[in-house]
Amino acid sequence: MLSEPTSNDSGSKSMSDCIFCKIIKGEIPCQAVYEDDLIFAFDDINPQAPVHTLIIPKQHYVSLKDIPEEKMGFISHLMSTARDIAEKKGISESGFRIVLNTGRDSGQDVFHIHFHLLGGRRMSWPPG
Ligand code: 5GP
Numbered sequence: 001m002l003s004e005p006t007s008n009d010s011g012s013k014s015m016s017d018c019i020f021c022k023i024i025k026g027e028i029p030c031q032a033v034y035e036d037d038l039i040f041a042f043d044d045i046n047p048q049a050p051v052h053t054l055i056i057p058k059q060h061y062v063s064l065k066d067i068p069e070e071k072m073g074f075i076s077h078l079m080s081t082a083r084d085i086a087e088k089k090g091i092s093e094s095g096f097r098i099v100l101n102t103g104r105d106s107g108q109d110v111f112h113i114h115f116h117l118l119g120g121r122r123m124s125w126p127p128g
């Protein structure tokens with residue numbers, strides 16, 4: 001079951017000046033890819049691969065660490081949407097990578113949880 005968005009006070013990073021909340025509200029322009037009641041997807045402004053789409057919940061959560069256990073249901077919806085977007089963008093067969101940076105050591109820069117969907121080129125491992 002998917003959880004409906006509710007008010008949230010997770011974390012120290014304020015949602016009032018969150019760029020991704022502003023993108024969801026249409027206050028900052030973006031190349032939208034998908035939208036429903038719970039999630040939003042748009043192309044990354046600084047793509048690291050031919051396909052680089054960000055998939056986010058509309059509810060502001062700072063990171064994976066900040067999602068209460070009972071609200072985790074939307075993650076499977078988000079993953080299934082990522083799979084659909086990969087199909088639509090033509091990278092399903094060639095392969096793709098989904099990245100969830102969490103916290104300082106990961107390089108997380110925007111403190112509204114977001115999954116990166118990357119594809120369209122061969123990627124290396126381990127990541128940098
Ligand atoms: P992080 O490093 O936090 O995992 O990734 C943040 C991502 O957000 C980066 O890939 C960055 O290019 C992207 N980004 C930051 N600001 C904007 C913006 O205003 N619009 C879009 N479309 N992407 C953004």
Ligand code: ZN
Pocket residue numbers: 015018019020021022059060061111112
């Ligand atoms: Zn936000």
